[in-house]
Amino acid sequence: MREAIALDKCVAIGLYRLCCSAEERSIAELFPVGRSTVNEAYKELCEAVIETMETKWVNMPTVSSMAEHIREFTAMLGFPQAVGALDGCHFPVSPPKESATDYRNYKGWYSMILLALVDHPYRFRYVNVGSPGRCHYSYVYQRSLLENAVQGPLFRRPLLTISGTAAPPLILCDQAFPLTANLIKPFSHRAQLSNEQRLFNYNLSKARRIVENAFGRLKARFRFIMKRMECDLDTSRLAIRACCVLNNVCEHFGDTVLQHWLVEVQNNDKELQQPDHTTDVVEGTGCDVREALVRHFQLSCAGSA
Numbered sequence: 001m002r003e004a005i006a007l008d009k010c011v012a013i014g015l016y017r018l019c020c021s022a023e024e025r026s027i028a029e030l031f032p033v034g035r036s037t038v039n040e041a042y043k044e045l046c047e048a049v050i051e052t053m054e055t056k057w058v059n060m061p062t063v064s065s066m067a068e069h070i071r072e073f074t075a076m077l078g079f080p081q082a083v084g085a086l087d088g089c090h091f092p093v094s095p096p097k098e099s100a101t102d103y104r105n106y107k108g109w110y111s112m113i114l115l116a117l118v119d120h121p122y123r124f125r126y127v128n129v130g131s132p133g134r135c136h137y138s139y140v141y142q143r144s145l146l147e148n149a150v151q152g153p154l155f156r157r158p159l160l161t162i163s164g165t166a167a168p169p170l171i172l173c174d175q176a177f178p179l180t181a182n183l184i185k186p187f188s189h190r191a192q193l194s195n196e197q198r199l200f201n202y203n204l205s206k207a208r209r210i211v212e213n214a215f216g217r218l219k220a221r222f223r224f225i226m227k228r229m230e231c232d233l234d235t236s237r238l239a240i241r242a243c244c245v246l247n248n249v250c251e252h253f254g255d256t257v258l259q260h261w262l263v264e265v266q267n268n269d270k271e272l273q274q275p276d277h278t279t280d281v282v283e284g285t286g287c288d289v290r291e292a293l294v295r296h297f298q299l300s301c302a303g304s305a
């Protein structure tokens with residue numbers, strides 16, 4: 001039976017476990033408690049964070065707040081009608097032998113996918129955690145609650161006329177996702193691009209960098225999920241979800257991410273390279289909305305010259 005410990009000590013153990021890459025044995029000696037206590041403490045913390053905090057701290061804009069959210073995004077990043085940026089990130093896991101093939105991504109390491117929508121202050125507005133590493137990001141998106149939300153009333157209003165085309169609320173993404181009226185991606189570099197298309201790609205890349213930065217800040221704060229998680233897959237899912245919640249709390253209160261933490265993340269990413277995904281799927285009026293944005297940035301550039 002695990003020894004009884006005070007609640008504040010249990011929380012401290014759990015947070016320490018998530019925030020560093022130390023082994024259970026080292027943490028057990030630090031507090032001091034048994035190794036099994038360390039293991040249980042961070043699981044219980046993750047469960048409590050998800051149960052009591054996730055709904056408050058990780059949520060989508062509402063229909064009534066969408067217009068103001070878009071205004072704030074545009075004011076900060078200069079991309080009209082955008083809600084946030086969408087991307088996936090692989091986190092190293094330890095799958096059981098019977099399902100190892102499913103979790104082996106094409107870069108050759110075992111991973112679990114976090115699909116996330118991030119807004120301008122680096123907050124996770126939607127997270128989908130747990131898809132095996134071999135999955136394509138577009139596959140994960142098409143089976144997510146986010147895709148359902150994008151198809152619903154939340155992403156129909158407000159409309160903004162951009163260069164003569166009515167544009168709904170937009171999500172900025174990369175080549176891994178389909179081009180739709182709501183999902184806007186860059187022009188493929190495989191084709192010869194015009195100056196106007198390159199300008200559009202530049203502005204899109206600059207704005208959607210927030211999601212890449214958010215992943216970096218998440219891993220910098222919570223080293224446990226950055227390194228290979230030596231636990232079962234269910235616990236890995238809990239840990240990633242809980243860390244996304246706690247990361248939003250940190251961002252809300254202006255917690256600092258130190259530069260040398262980010263350097264450690266960059267070095268880790270060199271060892272465990274993130275898989276790249278592409279798709280050429282185009283749906284609905286995606287091309288029309290993107291071309292309208294091309295004209296918008298062309299006119300903006302000409303006006304500032």
